[in-house]
Amino acid sequence: MSGYEARFKVWRGDPEGGGLKDFSVEVHEGEVVLDIVHRLQATQAPDLAVRWNCKAGKCGSCSAEINGRPRLMCMTRMSVFEPDETITVTPMRGFPVIRDLVTDVGFNYRKAREIPSFVPPPGVAPGEYRMMQEDVDRSQEFRKCIECFLCQDTCHVVRDHEENKQVFAGPRFLMRVAELDMHPLDAASETGLDRRRTAQDEHGLGYCNITKCCTEVCPEGIKITDNALIPMKERAADRKYDPLVWLGSKIRKRPAAG
Numbered sequence: 001m002s003g004y005e006a007r008f009k010v011w012r013g014d015p016e017g018g019g020l021k022d023f024s025v026e027v028h029e030g031e032v033v034l035d036i037v038h039r040l041q042a043t044q045a046p047d048l049a050v051r052w053n054c055k056a057g058k059c060g061s062c063s064a065e066i067n068g069r070p071r072l073m074c075m076t077r078m079s080v081f082e083p084d085e086t087i088t089v090t091p092m093r094g095f096p097v098i099r100d101l102v103t104d105v106g107f108n109y110r111k112a113r114e115i116p117s118f119v120p121p122p123g124v125a126p127g128e129y130r131m132m133q134e135d136v137d138r139s140q141e142f143r144k145c146i147e148c149f150l151c152q153d154t155c156h157v158v159r160d161h162e163e164n165k166q167v168f169a170g171p172r173f174l175m176r177v178a179e180l181d182m183h184p185l186d187a188a189s190e191t192g193l194d195r196r197r198t199a200q201d202e203h204g205l206g207y208c209n210i211t212k213c214c215t216e217v218c219p220e221g222i223k224i225t226d227n228a229l230i231p232m233k234e235r236a237a238d239r240k241y242d243p244l245v246w247l248g249s250k251i252r253k254r255p256a257a258g
């Protein structure tokens with residue numbers, strides 16, 4: 001298809017306020033939304049703020065909402081829209097705007113810091129770790145995450161309830177807790193760290209009602225809900241309601257005699 005003029009509405013503004021601005025911009029075959037935003041910068045709006053790095057769906061920087069759906073601008077082909085369709089590009093609604101399409105995603109970095117990292121197993125040197133292939137595969141899926149935070153933006157627990165950000169880590173970071181809890185070599189429990197308890201009590205796992213909206217927008221196709229959040233809920237419930245687990249935790253906590 002040869003070039004055509006597309007109608008765009010792009011949100012422009014800052015923390016004080018803003019609104020949608022109309023543009024008519026040239027589109028060529030094979031282009032993605034980020035190409036159009038760059039053309040806007042080059043021809044009509046040189047000060048339009050947009051964050052991007054790789055243009056290959058790998059850095060997770062160019063997250064925005066296109067026609068209201070959280071997406072990567074560099075992976076959204078113009079060919080998915082009709083040529084006479086007006087395309088709306090707005091910043092991620094779940095995070096505070098810095099300017100135009102750029103948001104402050106610091107919430108996610110704060111949540112990342114709250115999760116203790118992998119605890120190496122005592123007495124096993126790096127390089128001597130051995131795991132079943134299915135355990136490797138499980139971690140691998142979660143490690144495809146490019147930290148675009150589209151799932152965090154989508155999740156209604158924080159999208160519509162700013163106040164929940166204090167107590168809810170969001171799908172990306174609950175997935176991280178799940179990954180570590182399911183890791184057969186993680187020795188966190190031997191240091192007194194109960195990842196299942198922290199998932200519930202510190203990272204707000206109970207707020208998730210498994211709607212799968214996070215999974216639907218993940219550009220890496222990670223089954224966040226089915227493979228991380230639901231198993232994590234099951235594991236946390238086992239801990240809470242399994243009488244043997246409960247008894248074991250009481251016995252371990254009993255102070256030594258004498």
Ligand code: SF4
Nearest residue numbers: 155208210211212214
């Ligand atoms: S499945 Fe849970 S984490 Fe994902 S969007 Fe729904 S409530 Fe949020």
Ligand code: SF4
Nearest residue numbers: 145146148149151218
């Ligand atoms: S889990 Fe998917 S949607 Fe969420 S931050 Fe990672 S890549 Fe993005």
Ligand code: FES
Nearest residue numbers: 054055060062074
């Ligand atoms: S620019 Fe890197 S993911 Fe879009």
